[in-house]
Amino acid sequence: MTSYILRRLLLLIPTLLGILLINFAMIQAAPGGPVESLVAKLTQPGGGLAERTGGGGDVGGGATGASSQSQTAPDYRGAQGIDPAMLTEIKKHYGFDQPVTTRFLIMLKNYAQFDFGTSFFRDERVISLIADKLPVSISLGLWTTLIVYLISIPLGIRKAVRDGSRFDMITSTLVVIGQAVPGFLFAVLLLIVFAGGSYVQWFPLRGLVSEGWDDFSWPMKIADYFWHLVLPVLSMVIGGFASLTLLTKNSFIEEISKHYVLTARAKGLPENRVLYRHVFRNAMLIVIAGLPAALLSILFTSALLIEVIFSLDGLGLLGFEAAVSRDYPVMFGTLFIFTLIGLVFKLLGDICYMLIDPRIDFERRS
Numbered sequence: 375m376t377s378y379i380l381r382r383l384l385l386l387i388p389t390l391l392g393i394l395l396i397n398f399a400m401i402q403a404a405p406g407g408p409v410e411s412l413v414a415k416l417t418q419p420g421g422g423l424a425e426r427t428g429g430g431g432d433v434g435g436g437a438t439g440a441s442s443q444s445q446t447a448p449d450y451r452g453a454q455g456i457d458p459a460m461l462t463e464i465k466k467h468y469g470f471d472q473p474v475t476t477r478f479l480i481m482l483k484n485y486a487q488f489d490f491g492t493s494f495f496r497d498e499r500v501i502s503l504i505a506d507k508l509p510v511s512i513s514l515g516l517w518t519t520l521i522v523y524l525i526s527i528p529l530g531i532r533k534a535v536r537d538g539s540r541f542d543m544i545t546s547t548l549v550v551i552g553q554a555v556p557g558f559l560f561a562v563l564l565l566i567v568f569a570g571g572s573y574v575q576w577f578p579l580r581g582l583v584s585e586g587w588d589d590f591s592w593p594m595k596i597a598d599y600f601w602h603l604v605l606p607v608l609s610m611v612i613g614g615f616a617s618l619t620l621l622t623k624n625s626f627i628e629e630i631s632k633h634y635v636l637t638a639r640a641k642g643l644p645e646n647r648v649l650y651r652h653v654f655r656n657a658m659l660i661v662i663a664g665l666p667a668a669l670l671s672i673l674f675t676s677a678l679l680i681e682v683i684f685s686l687d688g689l690g691l692l693g694f695e696a697a698v699s700r701d702y703p704v705m706f707g708t709l710f711i712f713t714l715i716g717l718v719f720k721l722l723g724d725i726c727y728m729l730i731d732p733r734i735d736f737e738r739r740s
Contacts, residue, residue, distance in 0.1 A: 375728060382721045386714070391482070393713050394706065398478055401702065481706065490707030495699055500707035503692060510582055510688035514677045517603060518610040519669045526615045527661065530622025535649070537627060545619075553616035558679040561609035565683065569605060577605050580685030606684045614672060618661065625657040655730065663726040666719035 465471045472480075484491060490500035533542050569579045578584065584598050629635065630653060638648045678690035689708060696704035 375725070379721065379725070382724070386717050389717060390710070390713055394482070394485070394710065395478070397706070397709055398481070401705070402474055485706075485710055490710070491703040493696075493704050494701045496701070496704075500703045503704060504689065504707060504711055507687055507689045507692045510681070510686050511677060511690060513582065513599075513603060514606060514610065514680065514686070514688065515669055515672045517607050518614060518672050519665070521607065521611050522614045522618055522668070522672075523665065525611070526618035527622050527658070529615075530619045530661075531626055531649075533619070533623040534626030534630065537623075549616045549619050552612050555612065557609050557612055557614075558683060560612050561606065561680055561683045564605045564609060578602050582686055606680050606686060609680055609683075610672060610677065614668075618668070622657070622661050625660060626653060629653045629657040659727065659730050662730055663723055665726065666722040670716050670719045 462471070470477075488501065490504075492499055493503060496503065529545065533545055536542050564577075565579065567573050568576050578601065582599070582602050583595075584590075584602070587595060587598060590598060635648060635653060638652050639645075677686075677688060678694055680686070681688045681691040689711075692704065693708040693712075695701075696708065
């Protein structure tokens with residue numbers, strides 16, 4: 375197992391490099407960017423162009439200035455009326471005065487040192503932004519995954535044992551409803567009912583902790599933290615437990631029908647021993663081994679709308695806002711962190727397979 379883990383860790387480097395290269399090329403080809411965004415703001419009425427240039431509204435001498443600017447930077451649409459010297463300074467400020475290959479190599483050098491640069495529009499180090507937002511995303515992803523597994527595994531086992539019964543039909547109906555209702559719609563319903571929308575105000579409307587949280591005692595801090603998590607985590611659990619419950623049920627049904635189970639029952643072993651000593655490990659292989667991937671999915675994909683609805687400033691919202699505003703350092707910094715965590719979680723998933731079932735050995739596969 376050790377040599378396999380070392381090989382997988384070494385493969386992280388070319389995988390990260392390839393993902394960064396593909397996304398960097400796509401971003402360069404996409405229209406728009408921080409330079410064009412700033413140029414558009416400066417050329418809008420009231421954009422402050424006169425104050426920034428020290429001249430009147432017709433910067434660069436009317437048509438002559440516009441012609442000179444178009445020859446200097448023909449790629450930046452909407453830059454008419456911008457002094458070529460100012461456009462050069464804007465490009466230099468964002469690092470676009472250098473060739474594409476040079477910028478990519480500099481980015482790789484900095485990322486190797488976990489230096490993601492400074493946000494274009496927040497005036498803050500990207501690593502500081504990620505560190506500030508990461509606790510919110512981890513809180514949502516960790517507790518949601520834990521609760522989903524605590525609900526889905528016992529429920530799926532019970533449904534498999536009582537397959538076709540009234541209990542199975544009723545719970546299947548609830549599971550289908552939970553799977554059909556989007557989590558963000560359920561989040562809005564919870565806000566309306568329980569957060570002061572139209573009925574009661576039992577839970578806070580926004581944020582992860584209350585104001586003055588630092589001054590609370592430790593028991594009060596813990597209680598306040600979980601009080602704020604109730605509604606967003608419940609919203610995410612509703613959409614996440616259905617598929618895992620059905621997966622658990624189907625895995626158990628498949629294992630129960632196999633010959634070794636029939637042999638164990640024929641020997642007179644108690645049903646609980648057959649179920650939890652023989653069936654459980656084989657049936658739970660795919661369920662438990664998929665825990666890292668499930669946590670990653672909830673952590674970085676399912677939480678975006680929930681973060682927006684409950685005003686939780688996490689990594690999902692940070693990455694979305696960076697993509698909209700073309701904040702390239704934040705975009706690539708969050709992409710790097712997401713990819714790195716995702717690859718590590720994939721490795722953890724393979725390790726879980728080997729730990730749950732020692733018969734699986736990735737080192738000996740042909």
